[in-house]
Amino acid sequence: MPKKLSGILVGSLVVLVSSISLMAPFLLPALRQSGVQTTFPVVAGLMIGLCLLIILTEIQNSVLTNQLIALLGILIAINAGLRFLENAIPGPAGFSPVFLLIILTGYCLGGKIGFLMGALTMLVSGLITGGIGPWLPGQMITAGWVGQTSGWLRILIHGLRWKDTKMEIAILAGFGAIWGMLFGLIMNLWFWPFLGTSSGIGYLQNGLLIENISRYFSYYLTTSILWDATRSIGNVLLLLLLSRPMIKLFERFRQRFSFKVTSTP
Amino acid sequence: MNKPSLLWVIWMFISLIVMLSMRNPIYLLIAVLSLSLVGSRLAEQRGRKGWLSQTSGFLATMIFLSALINTLFTHTGQTVLFSLPESWFLVGGNITIESMIYGSINGLLIGSLYLIFSILNLALSISQMTRLIPPAFQPITMIITVALSFYPSIQQRTLEIKEAQLIRGNPMKKLSDWLPLLMPLLTSSLEKAITLSESMTARGFSSRPANKQANLDLAILVVGTFLIFSGWMLSLYHYPVFVQRLLYSLGGIAIISFFIWTNSRKKITRLRKETWLKKDYLALAFLIILSVSLSIGMLWLNFNEQLTFSPYPALSLPKITLTGICLALLPGLPLLVLP
Numbered sequence: 001m002p003k004k005l006s007g008i009l010v011g012s013l014v015v016l017v018s019s020i021s022l023m024a025p026f027l028l029p030a031l032r033q034s035g036v037q038t039t040f041p042v043v044a045g046l047m048i049g050l051c052l053l054i055i056l057t058e059i060q061n062s063v064l065t066n067q068l069i070a071l072l073g074i075l076i077a078i079n080a081g082l083r084f085l086e087n088a089i090p091g092p093a094g095f096s097p098v099f100l101l102i103i104l105t106g107y108c109l110g111g112k113i114g115f116l117m118g119a120l121t122m123l124v125s126g127l128i129t130g131g132i133g134p135w136l137p138g139q140m141i142t143a144g145w146v147g148q149t150s151g152w153l154r155i156l157i158h159g160l161r162w163k164d165t166k167m168e169i170a171i172l173a174g175f176g177a178i179w180g181m182l183f184g185l186i187m188n189l190w191f192w193p194f195l196g197t198s199s200g201i202g203y204l205q206n207g208l209l210i211e212n213i214s215r216y217f218s219y220y221l222t223t224s225i226l227w228d229a230t231r232s233i234g235n236v237l238l239l240l241l242l243s244r245p246m247i248k249l250f251e252r253f254r255q256r257f258s259f260k261v262t263s264t265p
Numbered sequence: 266m267n268k269p270s271l272l273w274v275i276w277m278f279i280s281l282i283v284m285l286s287m288r289n290p291i292y293l294l295i296a297v298l299s300l301s302l303v304g305s306r307l308a309e310q311r312g313r314k315g316w317l318s319q320t321s322g323f324l325a326t327m328i329f330l331s332a333l334i335n336t337l338f339t340h341t342g343q344t345v346l347f348s349l350p351e352s353w354f355l356v357g358g359n360i361t362i363e364s365m366i367y368g369s370i371n372g373l374l375i376g377s378l379y380l381i382f383s384i385l386n387l388a389l390s391i392s393q394m395t396r397l398i399p400p401a402f403q404p405i406t407m408i409i410t411v412a413l414s415f416y417p418s419i420q421q422r423t424l425e426i427k428e429a430q431l432i433r434g435n436p437m438k439k440l441s442d443w444l445p446l447l448m449p450l451l452t453s454s455l456e457k458a459i460t461l462s463e464s465m466t467a468r469g470f471s472s473r474p475a476n477k478q479a480n481l482d483l484a485i486l487v488v489g490t491f492l493i494f495s496g497w498m499l500s501l502y503h504y505p506v507f508v509q510r511l512l513y514s515l516g517g518i519a520i521i522s523f524f525i526w527t528n529s530r531k532k533i534t535r536l537r538k539e540t541w542l543k544k545d546y547l548a549l550a551f552l553i554i555l556s557v558s559l560s561i562g563m564l565w566l567n568f569n570e571q572l573t574f575s576p577y578p579a580l581s582l583p584k585i586t587l588t589g590i591c592l593a594l595l596p597g598l599p600l601l602v603l604p
Contacts, residue, residue, distance in 0.1 A: 006480070010487060017494050042285055043497050050490040050520070057486060060404045061479040066470060069404060070462035073411025074454045077419050080412060120405070124412045127394055130386035134378055219338065241441045245448055253455045257462075 010058050014051045018141060021047040022189045048190070049137045052119065055144065059112045067257045068113060075105060076120050083125035094184065094227035095234035098125075102143060103150045103176055103235075104243060108250035109257075111151025118143035138190030145186075146179050168247075173239040180232025184224050268548075268602070269539045270393040273385060275552040280381050280596040282559060284374065289574040289583045290366070292593035293373045297324070299597025300380040306603050307387040320383055327379070328372035335368025336360055343579040363576040370574075381596065388599075396535070401482075401527035407470075411461065419454060426450055482527050489519030548602060555595075568592065 021044045082097045098121055106114020119140040126132045126139075153175055162168050280300075287293055301317065308316035337356045342363025351357040389397075391413060398406045426446050427437065435442055496512030562568040572592060574583045 010483065013487060013491070017490065021494075047490070047494060047497070050486075050493070054483070054486055054490060056402060056405055057483050060402065061483060064404045065462075066465045067459070067462040069407050070411060070458040070465065071455065073408045074415055074419075074458040074461075076408065076412040077415040078450065078454060080416060081420055081423065116405075116408070120408055120412070124409055124416075127391050127409075127413065128416065130383070132386055132394065133382040223334070237440055242444055242447065245444065246451065249448065249451055249455070253459075256459060 007058060007062060010054060014054050018048055018051040021051075022186065044190075045134065045137060048141055052137055052141050052144075055115060055141075056119070059116055063110070063112050068109075071109075071253075071257050072113065072116055072120065075101060075117060076124050079117070079121040080125040080128055083121065084129055094180075094229075094231035096231055097234070097238060098143075099146060099176060099179065099183075099231075099235050100238040100242060100246075102147045103172065103179070103239065104246050104250060106147035106150030107154050107172065108247060108254060109151075110154075111148040114147025114149075114151050115144040116147070118145070118147035135187070135190065138187060142183055142186045142190075146183065149179075150175065169240060169243055172243055173236045176235030176239045177232045180235045181228045184228030184231065185220060188220060188224055267390060267393065267539075268388065269541055269545050270389050270397055272545065272548055272552060273388045274397065275549075275556060276596075276599060277381060277385055279552070279556055279559060279598075281378070282563065283572075283592050283595050284377050284381065286563065286569040287374070287572040287593070288370055289572055289589060290370050290373065291583050291585055292572060292589050293370065293377060295590065295593040296596050297373065297377050297380065299594055299600070300377060300384060303597055303599045303603070304380060304384045304387065306600065307384060310604070311387055313387065316383075316387070320380060323379060324373070324376035327376045328369050331372030331375065332365050332368035335371065336365045339364040339367070341577055363578070363580055366576040366580070370576075377596075384599075393539070399524055399528055400531035400533050401524055403531050403533060415454075415457070419450070422453065423450055478526075478530070482523055485519050485526075486523045489516045489523065492516030492519060544602070559595075 024044065079098050079101045082101070085097070102114065102118045102121060105117040122136065122139040122143050126136055150172075153171065157163055157168050157171060160167075162171070280296075284293075284296060287296065301320070304320065305317045308314075337360075340358030340361065342359070342361030344362040345359045346362060346365075348359050349357050395406060395409055395413065398409070423446065426449050430437060430442075430445050435445055437443065437446070492512050493516035496509045496516060499512065500509045559568070568588065571584075571586050571589045
């Protein structure tokens with residue numbers, strides 16, 4: 001119980017720090033002053049990077065076994081291949097096949113494994129495609145959140161006894177649709193400080209939180225909605241068509257991967 | 266022969282500090298030119314044809330998009346080109362040259378950041394980048410190594426299954442046609458993973474921490490992060506500078522301690538170590554001295570003030586100083602050592 005509690009506390013702190021870092025220009029009027037704007041991308045990037053390190057440390061100390069290391073390594077290799085395919089043969093606008101495996105891994109094997117699946121898919125595919133850049137920590141933590149939150153879906157679906165029903169697939173598809181949009185929304189928050197906070201969004205210096213958020217959404221709808229919508233639609237189609245047999249496969253292997261080797265003293 | 270990865274990492278940090286402080290378009294252009302020369306020299310060595318045209322294309326696209334977005338959505342500036350009706354949502358208002366130039370500067374900055382990392386991707390091999398991950402994250406590194414090792418065989422297996430499906434009359438056109446490819450690939454891969462995990466266990470690999478200090482290490486990392494975050498929050502609300510710097514320093518010490526303690530406890534065998542020549546050690550010493558001087562210059566000698574520029578409220582010529590030109594040339598340092 002103490003281990004679970006410490007995990008929850010660490011997770012909550014990380015969510016708080018990373019959310020405030022991403023949303024800082026909206027939440028903190030002091031950040032909209034021109035003298036502070038130039039340092040904001042660096043500091044926000046540092047905070048997100050540190051939050052990522054905390055989560056990775058916590059997960060590797062708590063759940064990683066040899067079986068899970070091997071399992072994740074192989075699944076990430078498959079997903080990195082899908083990402084390579086996405087770059088080599090681009091689908092329509094923002095369509096991306098990588099979220100299928102991230103969501104199903106988190107759903108079937110737990111939130112922590114799902115987080116590692118998402119974060120390390122971005123890192124490994126970045127290494128393979130030469131895509132290491134300042135966007136990587138933001139991509140890793142956001143893709144990690146996709147996998148982590150899909151672990152919570154399992155609790156919901158099993159609690160409502162919707163396992164092996166059409167509702168299970170429908171909820172997964174809806175989840176994929178939401179994250180298709182959310183991923184772009186969060187990545188925009190990560191990217192825009194580098195553009196200079198006075199461009200585009202045009203924060204109101206003395207504006208209320210609601211006013212600035214509505215300006216951000218108006219800007220988002222004008223520039224990024226199409227890209228993220230195709231990602232959402234792609235996630236829905238992939239989950240509707242492919243998730244049932246894949247969930248059965250993961251459930252079959254889930255037991256085998258939870259086999260533990262222990263030594264007696 | 267590849268230069269040691271540590272030299273490239275320090276070069277990357279120096280270039281990032283300089284570029285992120287820079288808003289003067291003349292200095293940005295000088296820096297981008299230096300980076301392009303470094304990148305094209307490296308690309309030639311690595312046999313990467315078309316690198317320069319690809320990156321130039323990306324740079325031009327970023328400058329154009331950033332200028333367009335800023336011009337349409339920001340209506341400040343005194344030099345008005347034309348006006349759009351105020352009733353037009355978000356884009357209504359004056360279209361000014363100042364906002365166009367500000368957007369272009371931001372596009373140039375984003376392009377230069379992309380250039381720095383593109384050069385890093387050229388300079389370092391995948392194994393060099395993987396080795397940069399600290400020993401504290403050894404299980405994570407193991408996952409990455411497994412993924413990178415199995416990537417080619419999984420690609421090969423995918424091709425085999427795809428050919429087998431095509432022979433069996435599967436057109437492989439719709440999304441649902443890909444299920445007969447994905448399922449055998451996943452099944453065989455998961456079986457491989459079980460075999461691999463048994464091999465790892467048989468060879469004595471264990472990913473679990475050997476002692477109870479793992480929780481203490483995590484606590485130190487969390488406290489360090491929180492101290493730095495607190496220092497940042499206090500700096501936004503004009504608390505005394507010594508309090509901010511104290512929090513930053515304590516947070517930095519905690520995080521560095523975390524890495525030193527965890528790295529010292531993880532015993533890792535490194536095969537095929539990087540070769541360090543005498544000139545590499547000299548280059549390392551030079552880069553360390555340069556980093557320290559740059560940090561002092563930025564924090565106490567106001568170097569960053571010499572690199573800033575704003576086209577608002579009215580257009581003006583950017584200032585040029587010798588210090589600024591020298592700083593703008595720093596990203597081009599590898600040209601001195603690359604053959």
